[in-house]
Amino acid sequence: xxxxxxxxxxxxxxxxxxxxxxxxxxxxxxxxxxxxxxxxxxxxxxxxxxxxxxxxxxxxxxxxxxxxxxxxxxxxxxxxxxxxxxxxxxxxxxxxxxxxxxxxxxxxxxxxxxxxxxxxxxxxxxxxxxxxxxxxxxxxxxxxxxxxxxxxxxxxxxxxxxxxxxxxxxxxxxxxxxxxxxxxxxxxxxxxxxxxxxxxxxxxx
Numbered sequence: 001x002x003x004x005x006x007x008x009x010x011x012x013x014x015x016x017x018x019x020x021x022x023x024x025x026x027x028x029x030x031x032x033x034x035x036x037x038x039x040x041x042x043x044x045x046x047x048x049x050x051x052x053x054x055x056x057x058x059x060x061x062x063x064x065x066x067x068x069x070x071x072x073x074x075x076x077x078x079x080x081x082x083x084x085x086x087x088x089x090x091x092x093x094x095x096x097x098x099x100x101x102x103x104x105x106x107x108x109x110x111x112x113x114x115x116x117x118x119x120x121x122x123x124x125x126x127x128x129x130x131x132x133x134x135x136x137x138x139x140x141x142x143x144x145x146x147x148x149x150x151x152x153x154x155x156x157x158x159x160x161x162x163x164x165x166x167x168x169x170x171x172x173x174x175x176x177x178x179x180x181x182x183x184x185x186x187x188x189x190x191x192x193x194x195x196x197x198x199x200x201x202x203x204x205x
Contacts, residue, residue: 052105059084059109063116070120071127071151074158077120082161084113121173124155128177138181 062080069077088109095106128151135142155173162170 052102055105056108059087059112062087063112066116066120070123071154074120074124074154075160078158078161081113081116081120084109084116088113120158124151124158125173125177127151128155128174129180132177137178 062084065080066077066084088106091102091106091109095102128148131145131147131151135145135148152174155177159170159173
C-alpha cells in the first residue's frame with residue numbers, strides 16, 4: 001500500500017514538473033521554476049493592489065454610512081465610525097510586526113477616522129448651537145423647547161462611547177455648547193483691551 005502511495009506521489013510530482021516545463025518551454029524543472037518567479041511576483045503585487053483598493057473602498061463606505069445617519073440618528077452613525085476606528089487600531093497593531101509596511105495606508109485610515117469624528121461632533125454641536133441661537137440663549141427667561149431637548153439628547157448619544165473608555169473627566173458636548181457664550185463673554189471682558197481686563201481696574205472685595 002505504501003509503495004503504491006509513493007509511486008502516486010512521484011507520478012504527481014512528475015506531472016507538475018512536466019506542466020511547468022510545457023508552460024515555460026524550459027528544459028528542466030529548476031529552470032521552469034526560475035522563469036515563473038517573475039510572473040508569480042507580479043501576480044502577488046496585483047493581488048496586494050486589489051486588496052489595498054478594496055480596503056480604501058471600505059474606509060470610504062464606512063465614512064459615508066456614518067455621515068448618512070447624522071444628525072437624526074447618532075447611535076447608528078457610531079456603528080460605522082466604531083468599525084473605522086477599530087480598523088485603524090488593528091492596522092497600527094499589524095504594522096509593527098510587518099516592519100512599518102503600508103505606512104501610508106495606516107496613516108490614511110487613522111486620519112480618516114479622526115476627521116470623521118471631528119465632522120460628526122461639529123455637525124451635531126452646530127445643530128444644537130443653532131437651536132440655542134434661535135431661542136436667544138442665554139437670556140434669563142430662556143425656555144427649553146422640544147428641539148432643544150432632542151439636540152441635547154442626540155449629543156449625549158454621540159458621546160456615549162467615551163463615557164466608558166475615558167480615564168479623565170469629560171466635558172459633556174451639550175454642556176460645552178451651553179457654556180460657550182459665557183466663555184466668550186469672559187474672554188472679551190478679561191482677555192481683551194477693555195477696561196475690565198486691566199488688573200489695576202479690578203476691585204478687591
